[in-house]
Amino acid sequence: MRRRIAAKGAAVAAAAVLGLAMTACDNPQQDGNDGDSAQGDSELRIGLAYDVGGKGDKSFNDSAFRGLERVKDELGITDGKDFEPKEGEADSDKEERLKLMANEGYDVIISVGFAYAEPLKKVAPQFPDVDFAIIDSRIEDHDNVTSLVFAEEQASFLAGAAAALKSEEDHIGFVGGVKTPLIQKFQAGYEAGAKEITDDIDIEVSYLTQPPDFGGFSDPARGESTAKGQFDKGADVVFHAAGASGNGVLQAAADKEKLFIGVDSDQYESAADDQKQYVVTSALKNIDTAVFDYVKSVQDGKTQSGVQEFDLSDGGVDYATSNREQISDIQDQLDELKQKIIDGDIEVPTKP
Numbered sequence: 034m035r036r037r038i039a040a041k042g043a044a045v046a047a048a049a050v051l052g053l054a055m056t057a058c059d060n061p062q063q064d065g066n067d068g069d070s071a072q073g074d075s076e077l078r079i080g081l082a083y084d085v086g087g088k089g090d091k092s093f094n095d096s097a098f099r100g101l102e103r104v105k106d107e108l109g110i111t112d113g114k115d116f117e118p119k120e121g122e123a124d125s126d127k128e129e130r131l132k133l134m135a136n137e138g139y140d141v142i143i144s145v146g147f148a149y150a151e152p153l154k155k156v157a158p159q160f161p162d163v164d165f166a167i168i169d170s171r172i173e174d175h176d177n178v179t180s181l182v183f184a185e186e187q188a189s190f191l192a193g194a195a196a197a198l199k200s201e202e203d204h205i206g207f208v209g210g211v212k213t214p215l216i217q218k219f220q221a222g223y224e225a226g227a228k229e230i231t232d233d234i235d236i237e238v239s240y241l242t243q244p245p246d247f248g249g250f251s252d253p254a255r256g257e258s259t260a261k262g263q264f265d266k267g268a269d270v271v272f273h274a275a276g277a278s279g280n281g282v283l284q285a286a287a288d289k290e291k292l293f294i295g296v297d298s299d300q301y302e303s304a305a306d307d308q309k310q311y312v313v314t315s316a317l318k319n320i321d322t323a324v325f326d327y328v329k330s331v332q333d334g335k336t337q338s339g340v341q342e343f344d345l346s347d348g349g350v351d352y353a354t355s356n357r358e359q360i361s362d363i364q365d366q367l368d369e370l371k372q373k374i375i376d377g378d379i380e381v382p383t384k385p
Contacts, residue, residue: 194227201269
């Protein structure tokens with residue numbers, strides 16, 4: 034992982050408190066906090082702004098939430114809050130959410146998802162003493178913004194290889210939430226991994242929505258119907274990169290008694306008992322670790338800056354091995370492919 038480290042100054046003081054629906058703990062800031070990002074400073078105030086779908090998606094946002102919980106558990110930071118998005122919100126809503134958090138005195142503000150990129154570019158210069166981070170978007174020209182980005186295509190390559198190894202019909206599927214360059218990275222890696230195993234494999238590809246409609250990340254019913262359509266066409270394994278809509282994809286796999294590959298979080302762990310047997314693996318994206326490491330760097334007075342990249346070589350992405358009944362017979366092959374990617378023997382594409 035390539036890191037550029039830079040120390041930053043004191044964080045902004047608390048301003049007028051505005052109303053907004055939020056979750057998690059609401060612990061008062063203790064007396065004597067001067068806002069400095071000094072080592073051992075447990076007085077930092079951490080704000081986490083969710084992407085479309087919010088907490089409970091069992092995928093992308095939930096991984097970020099686990100990072101916030103780890104920050105509180107391991108770093109002794111008691112004041113951490115998470116902020117939910119609104120249904121169908123505009124960029125202006127995201128701007129107001131970020132401004133609210135900064136004005137309320139949050140020292141560290143983490144935006145979950147590329148949809149925050151433009152709002153963050155507008156807000157960050159207004160609050161130069163606040164440490165901002167964004168997940169899944171590269172912002173390189175703002176001193177107080179750190180980008181946390183991942184090699185999603187590498188984990189997706191292993192998901193594609195797993196799908197091809199498990200498919201009895203040499204016919205698999207991919208369901209993307211919204212057709213954006215980021216989600217197309219998942220598609221590209223998945224297709225490449227599958228073809229590494231079976232060159233002439235059939236791959237169904239469906240996207241639930243197109244920008245500017247980002248509802249494809251929060252529509253389990255559409256995810257379910259789309260996945261069922263792929264199964265009906267002959268696919269027997271489906272991988273999704275669709276946020277909360279993936280819960281519908283899993284339901285479709287269970288209903289059809291076909292196989293499912295999850296994304297971002299280990300979706301075997303969150304699956305219902307009657308669904309677990311159908312979960313082969315998940316393409317992991319360890320957002321929780323990235324969130325934790327970033328906040329710790331601020332607490333230590335060595336704030337990560339610029340673009341922080343996470344891939345297979347540093348464990349930033351990986352594949353899940355929780356369902357031993359499904360993964361044990363193919364794990365050696367997947368690990369061999371994983372090492373080839375790390376060694377540079379396999380270069381995974383980022384575009385379909």
